[in-house]
Amino acid sequence: MKNKNRQRPNKRSGRPSGTVAIVGLGYVGLPLACLASEKGWRVFGIARDPKKIAQINAGVSPVPEAALNRWLKRVNVIATDDFSVVRKASIIVVAVPTPVDEFYNPDLTPIRNACEGIRPFLRRGQTVILESTVNPGVCEEVIKPILEKSRFRVGRNIFLAHCPERIDPGNRRWTVRNIPRVLGATDQSGLSRALAFYQGIIEAPIKPMRSIKEAEAVKIFENSFRDVNIAFVNEMAKSFSRLGIDTLDVIAGAKTKPFAFLAHYPAAGIGGHCIPVDPYYLIERAKRSGFEHEFLKLARQINNSMPAYTVDLLIHVLNEQKIALNAVRVGILGLAYKANVADTRESPSFKVISILKEYGSKFEIFDPRVPLQSTVRTLTELLKKCRALILMTDHEEFRHLDPRRLKQRGIVAIIDGKNALDKERFLRAGIAYRGIGR
Ligand SMILES: NC(=O)c1ccc[n+]([C@@H]2O[C@H](COP(=O)([O-])OP(=O)(O)OC[C@H]3O[C@@H](n4cnc5c(N)ncnc54)[C@H](O)[C@@H]3O)[C@@H](O)[C@H]2O)c1
Numbered sequence: 001m002k003n004k005n006r007q008r009p010n011k012r013s014g015r016p017s018g019t020v021a022i023v024g025l026g027y028v029g030l031p032l033a034c035l036a037s038e039k040g041w042r043v044f045g046i047a048r049d050p051k052k053i054a055q056i057n058a059g060v061s062p063v064p065e066a067a068l069n070r071w072l073k074r075v076n077v078i079a080t081d082d083f084s085v086v087r088k089a090s091i092i093v094v095a096v097p098t099p100v101d102e103f104y105n106p107d108l109t110p111i112r113n114a115c116e117g118i119r120p121f122l123r124r125g126q127t128v129i130l131e132s133t134v135n136p137g138v139c140e141e142v143i144k145p146i147l148e149k150s151r152f153r154v155g156r157n158i159f160l161a162h163c164p165e166r167i168d169p170g171n172r173r174w175t176v177r178n179i180p181r182v183l184g185a186t187d188q189s190g191l192s193r194a195l196a197f198y199q200g201i202i203e204a205p206i207k208p209m210r211s212i213k214e215a216e217a218v219k220i221f222e223n224s225f226r227d228v229n230i231a232f233v234n235e236m237a238k239s240f241s242r243l244g245i246d247t248l249d250v251i252a253g254a255k256t257k258p259f260a261f262l263a264h265y266p267a268a269g270i271g272g273h274c275i276p277v278d279p280y281y282l283i284e285r286a287k288r289s290g291f292e293h294e295f296l297k298l299a300r301q302i303n304n305s306m307p308a309y310t311v312d313l314l315i316h317v318l319n320e321q322k323i324a325l326n327a328v329r330v331g332i333l334g335l336a337y338k339a340n341v342a343d344t345r346e347s348p349s350f351k352v353i354s355i356l357k358e359y360g361s362k363f364e365i366f367d368p369r370v371p372l373q374s375t376v377r378t379l380t381e382l383l384k385k386c387r388a389l390i391l392m393t394d395h396e397e398f399r400h401l402d403p404r405r406l407k408q409r410g411i412v413a414i415i416d417g418k419n420a421l422d423k424e425r426f427l428r429a430g431i432a433y434r435g436i437g438r
Helices: 029-038 050-057 066-074 083-088 109-121 138-147 188-201 212-242 247-254 278-288 294-304 306-320 348-358 379-385 403-408 423-428
Strands: 019-023 042-046 077-080 091-094 127-130 159-162 181-185 206-208 329-333 362-366 388-391 413-416 432-435
Touching: 019 029, 019 083, 019 109, 029 042, 029 066, 029 077, 029 188, 042 083, 050 077, 083 109, 091 109, 091 188, 109 127, 109 138, 127 138, 127 188, 138 159, 138 212, 159 188, 159 212, 181 188, 181 212, 188 206, 212 247, 212 278, 212 294, 278 294, 294 306, 306 348, 306 388, 306 413, 306 432, 329 348, 329 379, 348 362, 362 379, 403 423, 423 432
Parallel strands: 019 042, 019 091, 042 077, 091 127, 127 159, 181 206, 329 362, 329 388, 388 413, 413 432
Antiparallel strands: 159 181
Protein backbone atom coordinates (compact mmCIF):
# COMPACT_ATOMS: atom_id res chain seq x y z
CA MET A 1 0.00 0.00 0.00
CA LYS A 2 1.27 3.48 -0.85
CA ASN A 3 2.30 5.42 2.28
CA LYS A 4 1.02 9.00 2.02
CA ASN A 5 3.12 10.02 5.01
CA ARG A 6 6.49 9.31 3.50
CA GLN A 7 8.81 12.31 3.53
CA ARG A 8 9.60 12.96 -0.12
CA PRO A 9 12.79 14.69 -1.35
CA ASN A 10 12.20 18.33 -2.13
CA LYS A 11 12.73 18.86 -5.90
CA ARG A 12 15.11 21.81 -5.42
CA SER A 13 17.02 20.91 -2.23
CA GLY A 14 16.90 17.10 -2.40
CA ARG A 15 16.08 17.10 1.35
CA PRO A 16 13.06 15.22 2.69
CA SER A 17 9.97 17.41 2.89
CA GLY A 18 6.22 17.22 3.13
CA THR A 19 3.75 18.86 5.48
CA VAL A 20 4.43 19.49 9.14
CA ALA A 21 1.93 20.70 11.74
CA ILE A 22 3.40 22.45 14.79
CA VAL A 23 1.21 22.84 17.86
CA GLY A 24 2.30 25.85 19.95
CA LEU A 25 3.94 28.82 18.21
CA GLY A 26 6.03 30.39 20.96
CA TYR A 27 9.75 30.72 21.63
CA VAL A 28 10.24 27.07 20.59
CA GLY A 29 7.53 26.35 18.02
CA LEU A 30 7.83 29.50 15.90
CA PRO A 31 11.57 29.29 15.08
CA LEU A 32 11.09 25.60 14.24
CA ALA A 33 8.17 26.52 11.96
CA CYS A 34 10.35 29.12 10.18
CA LEU A 35 13.22 26.66 9.79
CA ALA A 36 10.98 23.87 8.43
CA SER A 37 9.41 26.29 5.95
CA GLU A 38 12.83 27.57 4.87
CA LYS A 39 13.91 23.98 4.23
CA GLY A 40 10.98 23.30 1.93
CA TRP A 41 8.25 21.97 4.24
CA ARG A 42 4.68 23.14 4.02
CA VAL A 43 4.10 24.38 7.58
CA PHE A 44 0.86 24.68 9.50
CA GLY A 45 1.16 26.21 12.95
CA ILE A 46 -1.62 25.59 15.45
CA ALA A 47 -2.17 28.30 18.05
CA ARG A 48 -5.10 29.23 20.27
CA ASP A 49 -4.95 33.00 20.50
CA PRO A 50 -6.72 34.63 17.48
CA LYS A 51 -4.56 37.75 17.82
CA LYS A 52 -1.39 35.66 17.63
CA ILE A 53 -2.73 33.75 14.62
CA ALA A 54 -3.53 37.00 12.79
CA GLN A 55 -0.10 38.42 13.61
CA ILE A 56 1.76 35.34 12.34
CA ASN A 57 -0.29 35.23 9.15
CA ALA A 58 0.59 38.89 8.62
CA GLY A 59 4.28 38.02 9.02
CA VAL A 60 4.65 39.60 12.46
CA SER A 61 6.24 37.55 15.23
CA PRO A 62 4.32 37.56 18.52
CA VAL A 63 7.60 36.47 20.15
CA PRO A 64 9.46 39.75 20.68
CA GLU A 65 12.68 38.89 18.83
CA ALA A 66 13.78 41.06 15.90
CA ALA A 67 15.63 38.24 14.08
CA LEU A 68 12.59 35.94 14.35
CA ASN A 69 10.36 38.73 13.07
CA ARG A 70 12.57 39.16 9.99
CA TRP A 71 12.73 35.39 9.46
CA LEU A 72 8.94 34.99 9.64
CA LYS A 73 8.56 37.52 6.81
CA ARG A 74 10.81 35.46 4.53
CA VAL A 75 9.02 32.12 5.02
CA ASN A 76 5.51 30.76 4.76
CA VAL A 77 3.99 29.63 8.06
CA ILE A 78 0.22 29.22 8.00
CA ALA A 79 -1.19 29.78 11.48
CA THR A 80 -4.61 28.45 12.45
CA ASP A 81 -6.60 27.31 15.46
CA ASP A 82 -8.06 24.46 13.43
CA PHE A 83 -6.52 21.14 14.48
CA SER A 84 -7.91 19.43 11.36
CA VAL A 85 -4.79 20.59 9.47
CA VAL A 86 -3.09 17.73 11.33
CA ARG A 87 -4.68 15.43 8.71
CA LYS A 88 -2.45 16.91 6.02
CA ALA A 89 0.80 16.43 7.95
CA SER A 90 3.27 13.56 8.08
CA ILE A 91 5.05 15.11 11.06
CA ILE A 92 3.22 16.71 14.00
CA VAL A 93 5.37 18.61 16.50
CA VAL A 94 4.10 19.59 19.96
CA ALA A 95 5.83 22.64 21.48
CA VAL A 96 3.42 23.87 24.15
CA PRO A 97 4.35 25.20 27.62
CA THR A 98 5.11 22.93 30.57
CA PRO A 99 4.53 25.18 33.59
CA VAL A 100 4.20 24.49 37.31
CA ASP A 101 1.28 25.64 39.46
CA GLU A 102 1.54 27.90 42.52
CA PHE A 103 2.66 24.90 44.61
CA TYR A 104 5.36 23.99 42.05
CA ASN A 105 3.42 20.95 40.86
CA PRO A 106 3.94 20.14 37.16
CA ASP A 107 0.97 21.15 35.04
CA LEU A 108 0.62 18.93 31.97
CA THR A 109 -2.70 20.48 30.91
CA PRO A 110 -1.25 22.21 27.79
CA ILE A 111 0.33 18.92 26.64
CA ARG A 112 -2.86 16.95 27.32
CA ASN A 113 -4.96 19.56 25.48
CA ALA A 114 -2.60 19.63 22.51
CA CYS A 115 -2.66 15.82 22.22
CA GLU A 116 -6.45 15.70 22.60
CA GLY A 117 -6.62 18.29 19.82
CA ILE A 118 -4.46 16.19 17.53
CA ARG A 119 -6.09 12.81 18.26
CA PRO A 120 -9.32 13.06 16.15
CA PHE A 121 -7.29 13.96 13.06
CA LEU A 122 -4.60 11.29 13.26
CA ARG A 123 -3.90 9.22 10.18
CA ARG A 124 -1.96 6.00 9.69
CA GLY A 125 1.81 6.47 9.46
CA GLN A 126 2.07 9.92 11.08
CA THR A 127 4.83 10.76 13.54
CA VAL A 128 4.09 12.89 16.61
CA ILE A 129 7.19 14.55 18.08
CA LEU A 130 7.20 16.26 21.47
CA GLU A 131 9.64 19.17 21.79
CA SER A 132 8.38 20.51 25.14
CA THR A 133 10.50 19.76 28.21
CA VAL A 134 9.01 16.97 30.33
CA ASN A 135 10.08 14.51 33.01
CA PRO A 136 11.01 10.97 31.99
CA GLY A 137 7.78 9.05 31.46
CA VAL A 138 5.45 11.73 30.05
CA CYS A 139 5.59 10.46 26.45
CA GLU A 140 4.77 6.89 27.36
CA GLU A 141 2.53 7.49 30.39
CA VAL A 142 0.55 10.56 29.26
CA ILE A 143 0.88 11.19 25.53
CA LYS A 144 0.78 7.62 24.20
CA PRO A 145 -2.50 6.73 25.99
CA ILE A 146 -4.15 9.90 24.61
CA LEU A 147 -3.03 9.18 21.03
CA GLU A 148 -4.16 5.57 21.40
CA LYS A 149 -7.70 6.67 22.25
CA SER A 150 -7.87 6.79 18.43
CA ARG A 151 -7.97 3.61 16.36
CA PHE A 152 -4.18 3.68 16.02
CA ARG A 153 -1.38 2.08 18.03
CA VAL A 154 1.93 3.82 18.72
CA GLY A 155 4.80 1.89 17.17
CA ARG A 156 2.47 -0.01 14.85
CA ASN A 157 0.60 2.50 12.70
CA ILE A 158 1.48 5.88 14.28
CA PHE A 159 4.80 6.91 15.80
CA LEU A 160 5.91 8.90 18.83
CA ALA A 161 9.27 10.61 19.37
CA HIS A 162 10.78 13.20 21.67
CA CYS A 163 13.34 15.79 20.60
CA PRO A 164 13.76 18.25 23.47
CA GLU A 165 14.44 21.81 22.31
CA ARG A 166 17.50 23.57 23.72
CA ILE A 167 16.91 27.02 22.21
CA ASP A 168 18.44 29.95 24.11
CA PRO A 169 16.41 33.09 23.30
CA GLY A 170 18.63 36.01 22.33
CA ASN A 171 21.66 33.78 21.61
CA ARG A 172 22.89 34.56 18.09
CA ARG A 173 25.67 31.97 18.01
CA TRP A 174 23.48 28.98 18.93
CA THR A 175 20.05 28.89 17.32
CA VAL A 176 17.42 26.33 16.34
CA ARG A 177 19.47 25.86 13.16
CA ASN A 178 22.73 24.69 14.72
CA ILE A 179 22.09 23.50 18.29
CA PRO A 180 22.84 19.76 18.45
CA ARG A 181 19.86 17.62 19.44
CA VAL A 182 19.08 14.35 21.14
CA LEU A 183 16.22 12.24 19.89
CA GLY A 184 14.32 9.31 21.37
CA ALA A 185 11.32 7.32 20.17
CA THR A 186 9.18 4.46 21.37
CA ASP A 187 10.50 2.23 18.55
CA GLN A 188 13.05 2.11 15.74
CA SER A 189 10.60 3.09 13.03
CA GLY A 190 9.54 6.24 14.91
CA LEU A 191 13.18 7.08 15.54
CA SER A 192 14.08 6.79 11.83
CA ARG A 193 11.13 8.95 10.76
CA ALA A 194 11.86 11.68 13.32
CA LEU A 195 15.56 11.52 12.53
CA ALA A 196 14.89 12.02 8.82
CA PHE A 197 12.79 15.10 9.65
CA TYR A 198 15.45 16.76 11.82
CA GLN A 199 18.36 15.76 9.60
CA GLY A 200 16.57 17.55 6.76
CA ILE A 201 16.22 20.85 8.60
CA ILE A 202 18.94 21.08 11.24
CA GLU A 203 22.61 21.74 10.53
CA ALA A 204 23.94 20.00 13.64
CA PRO A 205 24.53 16.50 14.97
CA ILE A 206 21.49 14.62 16.28
CA LYS A 207 22.19 11.92 18.84
CA PRO A 208 19.69 9.07 18.84
CA MET A 209 18.98 7.88 22.39
CA ARG A 210 18.25 4.31 23.34
CA SER A 211 14.72 5.17 24.50
CA ILE A 212 12.21 8.02 24.57
CA LYS A 213 12.62 8.12 28.36
CA GLU A 214 16.36 8.74 28.03
CA ALA A 215 15.69 11.65 25.66
CA GLU A 216 13.24 13.11 28.20
CA ALA A 217 15.83 12.66 30.95
CA VAL A 218 18.59 14.45 29.00
CA LYS A 219 16.83 17.81 28.98
CA ILE A 220 15.81 17.69 32.65
CA PHE A 221 19.34 16.60 33.52
CA GLU A 222 20.86 19.57 31.64
CA ASN A 223 18.61 22.13 33.25
CA SER A 224 18.93 20.61 36.73
CA PHE A 225 22.72 20.73 36.26
CA ARG A 226 22.43 24.50 35.67
CA ASP A 227 20.07 24.98 38.59
CA VAL A 228 22.27 23.05 41.04
CA ASN A 229 25.47 24.81 39.93
CA ILE A 230 23.87 28.23 40.17
CA ALA A 231 22.51 27.35 43.64
CA PHE A 232 26.01 26.29 44.68
CA VAL A 233 27.54 29.56 43.54
CA ASN A 234 24.69 31.56 45.12
CA GLU A 235 25.42 29.83 48.42
CA MET A 236 29.15 30.57 48.05
CA ALA A 237 28.23 34.22 47.33
CA LYS A 238 26.21 34.50 50.55
CA SER A 239 29.04 32.93 52.54
CA PHE A 240 31.88 34.93 50.92
CA SER A 241 30.01 38.17 51.37
CA ARG A 242 30.02 37.52 55.16
CA LEU A 243 33.75 36.84 54.97
CA GLY A 244 34.48 40.03 53.03
CA ILE A 245 35.54 38.11 49.91
CA ASP A 246 34.57 39.13 46.38
CA THR A 247 33.02 35.99 44.82
CA LEU A 248 33.69 37.24 41.27
CA ASP A 249 37.40 37.49 42.01
CA VAL A 250 37.34 33.97 43.42
CA ILE A 251 35.56 32.63 40.32
CA ALA A 252 38.11 34.42 38.10
CA GLY A 253 40.86 32.69 40.10
CA ALA A 254 39.20 29.27 39.97
CA LYS A 255 38.71 29.63 36.21
CA THR A 256 42.46 29.56 35.70
CA LYS A 257 42.29 25.81 36.39
CA PRO A 258 42.14 24.37 32.87
CA PHE A 259 40.15 21.26 33.80
CA ALA A 260 37.37 20.12 36.15
CA PHE A 261 35.98 23.60 36.89
CA LEU A 262 33.04 25.22 35.15
CA ALA A 263 32.27 28.83 36.06
CA HIS A 264 28.75 29.75 37.12
CA TYR A 265 27.80 33.16 38.47
CA PRO A 266 25.67 34.32 41.40
CA ALA A 267 22.64 36.55 40.79
CA ALA A 268 19.48 37.97 42.32
CA GLY A 269 17.45 34.99 41.10
CA ILE A 270 16.79 32.69 38.15
CA GLY A 271 14.06 33.30 35.58
CA GLY A 272 12.87 31.97 32.25
CA HIS A 273 10.54 29.15 31.35
CA CYS A 274 13.14 26.39 31.87
CA ILE A 275 15.63 26.36 34.75
CA PRO A 276 13.34 27.47 37.60
CA VAL A 277 10.60 25.11 36.37
CA ASP A 278 12.00 21.91 34.87
CA PRO A 279 13.62 20.40 38.02
CA TYR A 280 10.16 20.28 39.66
CA TYR A 281 9.01 17.88 36.92
CA LEU A 282 11.71 15.38 37.88
CA ILE A 283 11.30 15.99 41.63
CA GLU A 284 7.59 15.16 41.39
CA ARG A 285 7.94 12.13 39.09
CA ALA A 286 10.81 10.58 41.07
CA LYS A 287 8.81 11.08 44.28
CA ARG A 288 5.96 9.06 42.77
CA SER A 289 8.48 6.28 42.17
CA GLY A 290 9.70 6.47 45.78
CA PHE A 291 12.78 8.70 45.38
CA GLU A 292 13.22 12.09 47.09
CA HIS A 293 15.50 14.50 45.21
CA GLU A 294 17.02 16.28 48.22
CA PHE A 295 19.73 17.97 46.16
CA LEU A 296 17.38 19.34 43.49
CA LYS A 297 14.91 20.55 46.12
CA LEU A 298 17.66 22.36 48.01
CA ALA A 299 18.92 23.98 44.80
CA ARG A 300 15.41 25.26 44.05
CA GLN A 301 15.09 26.54 47.62
CA ILE A 302 18.42 28.41 47.48
CA ASN A 303 17.73 29.93 44.08
CA ASN A 304 14.19 30.90 45.11
CA SER A 305 15.68 32.70 48.14
CA MET A 306 17.79 35.10 46.06
CA PRO A 307 15.21 37.87 45.45
CA ALA A 308 14.57 38.15 49.21
CA TYR A 309 18.34 38.11 49.82
CA THR A 310 18.68 40.96 47.30
CA VAL A 311 16.08 43.11 49.07
CA ASP A 312 17.79 42.32 52.41
CA LEU A 313 21.06 43.62 50.94
CA LEU A 314 19.35 46.90 50.08
CA ILE A 315 17.83 47.21 53.55
CA HIS A 316 21.24 46.57 55.07
CA VAL A 317 23.07 49.08 52.87
CA LEU A 318 20.45 51.74 53.57
CA ASN A 319 20.56 51.00 57.32
CA GLU A 320 24.32 51.60 57.26
CA GLN A 321 23.46 55.12 56.11
CA LYS A 322 20.69 55.38 58.72
CA ILE A 323 18.04 55.41 56.01
CA ALA A 324 14.92 53.25 56.32
CA LEU A 325 13.73 51.31 53.25
CA ASN A 326 10.40 53.10 53.38
CA ALA A 327 12.09 56.50 53.39
CA VAL A 328 13.31 56.09 49.81
CA ARG A 329 11.72 55.22 46.48
CA VAL A 330 13.46 52.20 44.96
CA GLY A 331 14.16 51.98 41.23
CA ILE A 332 14.01 48.48 39.72
CA LEU A 333 16.18 48.29 36.62
CA GLY A 334 14.98 45.41 34.45
CA LEU A 335 11.98 43.09 34.26
CA ALA A 336 13.29 40.65 31.66
CA TYR A 337 14.75 37.49 33.13
CA LYS A 338 17.99 37.93 31.19
CA ALA A 339 19.97 40.52 29.28
CA ASN A 340 18.81 42.03 26.00
CA VAL A 341 15.54 40.11 25.66
CA ALA A 342 11.96 41.10 26.43
CA ASP A 343 11.00 37.75 27.97
CA THR A 344 9.77 38.24 31.56
CA ARG A 345 8.62 34.68 32.29
CA GLU A 346 9.42 33.64 35.88
CA SER A 347 11.57 36.76 36.19
CA PRO A 348 12.93 37.28 39.72
CA SER A 349 12.19 41.00 39.29
CA PHE A 350 8.52 40.23 40.03
CA LYS A 351 9.51 38.52 43.29
CA VAL A 352 11.61 41.55 44.31
CA ILE A 353 8.66 43.83 43.48
CA SER A 354 6.23 41.74 45.54
CA ILE A 355 8.64 41.77 48.53
CA LEU A 356 8.94 45.56 48.27
CA LYS A 357 5.14 45.76 48.18
CA GLU A 358 4.91 43.57 51.30
CA TYR A 359 7.25 46.01 53.05
CA GLY A 360 5.06 48.91 51.92
CA SER A 361 8.02 50.30 50.02
CA LYS A 362 7.62 52.79 47.17
CA PHE A 363 9.20 51.82 43.83
CA GLU A 364 9.44 52.52 40.12
CA ILE A 365 10.23 50.04 37.35
CA PHE A 366 12.12 50.64 34.11
CA ASP A 367 12.92 48.09 31.45
CA PRO A 368 13.63 49.55 28.00
CA ARG A 369 12.71 46.17 26.44
CA VAL A 370 9.45 45.85 28.40
CA PRO A 371 7.96 49.36 28.22
CA LEU A 372 4.36 48.29 28.82
CA GLN A 373 5.15 46.92 32.28
CA SER A 374 7.49 49.77 33.22
CA THR A 375 6.11 52.49 35.50
CA VAL A 376 8.31 55.19 33.92
CA ARG A 377 9.24 55.83 30.30
CA THR A 378 12.93 56.58 30.66
CA LEU A 379 15.87 55.97 32.93
CA THR A 380 16.09 59.72 33.54
CA GLU A 381 12.50 59.75 34.77
CA LEU A 382 13.26 56.86 37.13
CA LEU A 383 16.40 58.56 38.46
CA LYS A 384 14.40 61.73 39.15
CA LYS A 385 12.07 59.78 41.43
CA CYS A 386 14.35 57.24 43.15
CA ARG A 387 17.21 57.34 45.64
CA ALA A 388 18.12 53.64 45.67
CA LEU A 389 18.44 51.21 42.76
CA ILE A 390 18.30 47.45 42.26
CA LEU A 391 19.75 46.27 38.96
CA MET A 392 17.86 43.10 38.09
CA THR A 393 18.66 42.70 34.37
CA ASP A 394 22.05 43.30 32.80
CA HIS A 395 20.63 44.81 29.60
CA GLU A 396 23.16 46.65 27.42
CA GLU A 397 21.35 49.89 28.36
CA PHE A 398 22.26 49.40 32.04
CA ARG A 399 25.80 48.09 31.79
CA HIS A 400 27.28 51.55 31.35
CA LEU A 401 25.45 53.43 34.08
CA ASP A 402 27.58 56.43 35.01
CA PRO A 403 28.05 56.48 38.81
CA ARG A 404 28.81 60.22 38.83
CA ARG A 405 25.55 60.96 37.01
CA LEU A 406 23.68 58.76 39.48
CA LYS A 407 25.34 60.53 42.40
CA GLN A 408 24.33 63.93 40.98
CA ARG A 409 20.75 62.64 40.71
CA GLY A 410 20.82 61.79 44.41
CA ILE A 411 21.25 57.99 44.26
CA VAL A 412 22.65 56.81 47.59
CA ALA A 413 22.76 53.04 47.10
CA ILE A 414 22.72 50.44 44.34
CA ILE A 415 22.30 46.68 44.56
CA ASP A 416 23.84 45.03 41.53
CA GLY A 417 21.73 41.88 41.21
CA LYS A 418 23.70 40.69 38.17
CA ASN A 419 27.20 41.77 39.23
CA ALA A 420 27.31 43.65 35.95
CA LEU A 421 28.67 47.00 37.13
CA ASP A 422 32.12 48.31 38.02
CA LYS A 423 32.04 48.17 41.83
CA GLU A 424 35.10 50.41 42.29
CA ARG A 425 33.67 53.24 40.17
CA PHE A 426 30.48 53.28 42.23
CA LEU A 427 32.38 53.29 45.50
CA ARG A 428 34.67 56.08 44.24
CA ALA A 429 31.59 58.12 43.27
CA GLY A 430 30.35 57.81 46.87
CA ILE A 431 27.44 55.46 46.16
CA ALA A 432 26.97 52.46 48.48
CA TYR A 433 27.36 49.45 46.18
CA ARG A 434 26.59 45.81 46.92
CA GLY A 435 26.66 42.97 44.43
CA ILE A 436 25.59 39.39 44.98
CA GLY A 437 28.57 37.96 46.84
CA ARG A 438 30.77 41.04 46.45
N1 LIG B 1 11.71 29.30 25.87
C1 LIG B 1 12.81 28.60 25.92
O1 LIG B 1 13.89 29.16 26.00
C2 LIG B 1 12.77 27.09 25.85
C3 LIG B 1 13.95 26.43 25.53
C4 LIG B 1 13.95 25.06 25.44
C5 LIG B 1 12.78 24.35 25.73
N2 LIG B 1 11.65 25.02 26.07
C6 LIG B 1 10.46 24.21 26.35
O2 LIG B 1 9.62 24.23 25.20
C7 LIG B 1 8.23 24.24 25.59
C8 LIG B 1 7.54 25.44 24.99
O3 LIG B 1 8.14 26.61 25.51
P1 LIG B 1 7.99 28.03 24.82
O4 LIG B 1 9.03 28.88 25.44
O5 LIG B 1 7.93 27.93 23.35
O6 LIG B 1 6.54 28.44 25.35
P2 LIG B 1 5.65 29.66 24.82
O7 LIG B 1 4.71 29.98 25.91
O8 LIG B 1 6.53 30.73 24.24
O9 LIG B 1 4.88 29.03 23.57
C9 LIG B 1 3.99 28.00 23.67
C10 LIG B 1 2.74 28.36 22.89
O10 LIG B 1 1.86 27.26 22.92
C11 LIG B 1 0.54 27.76 22.97
N3 LIG B 1 -0.35 26.71 23.43
C12 LIG B 1 -0.58 26.26 24.68
N4 LIG B 1 -1.47 25.26 24.67
C13 LIG B 1 -1.83 25.06 23.37
C14 LIG B 1 -2.72 24.20 22.72
N5 LIG B 1 -3.42 23.30 23.39
N6 LIG B 1 -2.85 24.30 21.38
C15 LIG B 1 -2.13 25.19 20.67
N7 LIG B 1 -1.27 26.06 21.25
C16 LIG B 1 -1.12 25.98 22.58
C17 LIG B 1 0.65 28.94 23.90
O11 LIG B 1 -0.42 29.82 23.74
C18 LIG B 1 2.00 29.54 23.45
O12 LIG B 1 1.81 30.47 22.43
C19 LIG B 1 8.24 24.20 27.11
O13 LIG B 1 8.16 22.87 27.52
C20 LIG B 1 9.60 24.74 27.47
O14 LIG B 1 10.06 24.29 28.71
C21 LIG B 1 11.61 26.36 26.11
